Amino acid sequence: MNAAPARGPVDAVPAYYPGCSLDGLGKAYEVTCQQVLDRLDLSLDRIVDYNCCGATEVKNLSQDVSIALPARNLALARSMDRHQVVAACNGCVYSLARANDAVHEEATRTRINATLQAGGSPAYDGSASVQHVLEFIYQRAGLERVRAAVRRPLTGLTVAPYYGCLYTRPKRYTGVGTTPGTDDPEHPHFLDELLRACGAKVVEEYSAKTICCGGGHALSDLDVSVAFGASILNEAKRAGADLVATICPLGQINIENHLDRIRAEFGEEIVRPVAYFTQLMSLAFGSSLKQARLGDNFSRPDLFLRARGFV
Amino acid sequence: MPIVEKSLVSVDRVEHLEVEGIDVSGDWNTFLRSRVVTDLDVKIADWVKGQPQGETISRCWQCGTCTAGCCLHTDYGLEEFNPRYFIYLAQIGYEEELRRYASTIWRCVSCNKCVERCPKGVKVEEVIHTIGTYLELSGGAAESPADRFDRAYTENLLGRGILDEAALFRTYERLEGRRTPARELLRLGLTLLKSGRLHTGPFAHRTRGWNRMRKVLEAKLTEDRARRRASVPAPPVPSGRKP
Ligand code: SF4
Ligand code: SF4
Numbered sequence: 001m002n003a004a005p006a007r008g009p010v011d012a013v014p015a016y017y018p019g020c021s022l023d024g025l026g027k028a029y030e031v032t033c034q035q036v037l038d039r040l041d042l043s044l045d046r047i048v049d050y051n052c053c054g055a056t057e058v059k060n061l062s063q064d065v066s067i068a069l070p071a072r073n074l075a076l077a078r079s080m081d082r083h084q085v086v087a088a089c090n091g092c093v094y095s096l097a098r099a100n101d102a103v104h105e106e107a108t109r110t111r112i113n114a115t116l117q118a119g120g121s122p123a124y125d126g127s128a129s130v131q132h133v134l135e136f137i138y139q140r141a142g143l144e145r146v147r148a149a150v151r152r153p154l155t156g157l158t159v160a161p162y163y164g165c166l167y168t169r170p171k172r173y174t175g176v177g178t179t180p181g182t183d184d185p186e187h188p189h190f191l192d193e194l195l196r197a198c199g200a201k202v203v204e205e206y207s208a209k210t211i212c213c214g215g216g217h218a219l220s221d222l223d224v225s226v227a228f229g230a231s232i233l234n235e236a237k238r239a240g241a242d243l244v245a246t247i248c249p250l251g252q253i254n255i256e257n258h259l260d261r262i263r264a265e266f267g268e269e270i271v272r273p274v275a276y277f278t279q280l281m282s283l284a285f286g287s288s289l290k291q292a293r294l295g296d297n298f299s300r301p302d303l304f305l306r307a308r309g310f311v
Numbered sequence: 312m313p314i315v316e317k318s319l320v321s322v323d324r325v326e327h328l329e330v331e332g333i334d335v336s337g338d339w340n341t342f343l344r345s346r347v348v349t350d351l352d353v354k355i356a357d358w359v360k361g362q363p364q365g366e367t368i369s370r371c372w373q374c375g376t377c378t379a380g381c382c383l384h385t386d387y388g389l390e391e392f393n394p395r396y397f398i399y400l401a402q403i404g405y406e407e408e409l410r411r412y413a414s415t416i417w418r419c420v421s422c423n424k425c426v427e428r429c430p431k432g433v434k435v436e437e438v439i440h441t442i443g444t445y446l447e448l449s450g451g452a453a454e455s456p457a458d459r460f461d462r463a464y465t466e467n468l469l470g471r472g473i474l475d476e477a478a479l480f481r482t483y484e485r486l487e488g489r490r491t492p493a494r495e496l497l498r499l500g501l502t503l504l505k506s507g508r509l510h511t512g513p514f515a516h517r518t519r520g521w522n523r524m525r526k527v528l529e530a531k532l533t534e535d536r537a538r539r540r541a542s543v544p545a546p547p548v549p550s551g552r553k554p
Binding site for chain 1: 462
């Protein structure tokens with residue numbers, strides 16, 4: 001039961017796993033990811049016939065189904081001859097990396113491959129590593145290139161960087177903290193640095209950085225998910241932030257979906273606009289509010305940013 | 312933590328604690344002589360350990376690190392949500408006490424802080440869910456909202472290979488007997504439609520060539536469910552016996 005090695009060979013153009021959220025509610029995240037990558041001269045190659053990764057839900061019903069779902073996507077990446085898979089959703093990073101850990105064990109690998117092949121998928125040998133798009137941008141572009149790409153610095157904005165749970169956790173699956181060049185699992189800072197490179201003021205020691213958003217139970221446990229959404233906003237308010245930056249569609253959607261309840265239970269004064277970090281980066285790289293799709297977000301960062309002089 | 316309130320210290324408890332004739336007080340200079348407890352009921356621990364998600368349960372040495380940082384216990388403040396204790400109760404087979412938490416244990420939000428921090432490599436989050444599954448399958452515990460959601464989610468995504476978010480929302484609301492007012496739904500639907508994000512029903516995304524995989528995975532799901540149900544030990548006979 002030793003953990004699988006978390007990173008393998010590096011591809012010039014890794015495979016990109018969109019996942020359901022980026023193709024659905026999180027469209028603004030996908031579009032602005034692409035804008036940011038373009039401006040930084042980075043490319044990813046989309047896994048075309050991907051399937052849902054199963055998030056954290058499927059594993060509670062069946063281990064094998066919860067491994068086969070992500071493994072099929074990793075197998076597709078391997079058949080594109082890629083060794084690296086980049087995903088933008090924390091939940092996807094978690095379940096893809098969890099599948100890698102599981103198929104590291106031979107008996108499991110044999111069983112999963114029998115399932116995959118029965119379903120018409122190529123087999124998977126465990127040789128594709130998984131990375132969050134935040135880490136990909138940070139490692140590949142570096143802060144220098146980000147600074148050089150800025151056209152409209154985010155000067156005057158104070159941002160609370162919200163990472164959530166599964167970007168780093170657990171390191172046994174993600175390899176974050178145990179692989180050279182990855183973020184710090186307890187005190188991540190890649191997002192802080194990227195936003196700072198874009199000219200924003202970033203809240204130091206934002207205490208809600210890695211707390212849970214409750215998104216897994218967004219529908220099934222309202223008390224908890226509303227409270228977590230509220231405390232992410234409340235900590236941002238206490239730290240003097242104007243807005244919250246997210247790196248995960250689950251976090252983004254969970255906070256935004258609960259805004260009415262948060263207002264009613266905790267008061268309007270804690271509410272802040274919430275935006276994907278790539279929306280903010282794209283804005284800094286010269287996109288308009290519309291191009292960065294900031295009007296897609298229910299918390300309407302576009303209105304707030306317009307009042308601050310962005311167009 | 313030092314005990315600041317002296318009145319909390321009871322001499323009887325600290326200095327004269329004896330179990331089965333063995334001094335377990337931990338008083339200065341005493342070593343705890345090991346004793347063998349043979350009447351623990353290990354059927355729960357064995358069952359949990361037999362599930363791939365629960366196999367790390369036996370590594371736990373009860374340090375409490377998981378509970379100390381648990382999002383539900385510490386951040387949300389749900390004191391009775393105590394992963395260390397759930398594992399302990401499963402290990403010693405104190406089923407009646409464990410059952411008292413059947414309506415709490417499902418609330419784990421899968422934040423994985425516990426897994427990240429456990430010094431023994433216990434996959435705490437998965438172990439906790441497996442204990443929850445035990446409580447449900449072995450009779451007694453009703454299906455929890457989280458279990459209903461997991462089921463709705465899985466069935467939804469297996470249908471087309473890609474989740475239909477709007478359909479999942481509708482299915483789950485029906486399962487819970489909840490109804491979001493039509494006006495609110497319409498407002499949400501319009502916002503999503505305008506920004507090109509409403510892919511539901513006939514417009515839902517699908518994975519090309521998924522049908523074959525769907526059949527295999529649905530069969531696997533049914534098989535796993537049946538296997539878990541069949542392997543679960545018989546429901547407990549209430550006895551009042553403490554381990
Ligand atoms: S942190 Fe690990 S070893 Fe410590 S009590 Fe929790 S599960 Fe057991
Ligand atoms: S995964 Fe569950 S048990 Fe573990 S820290 Fe989070 S809420 Fe607590």
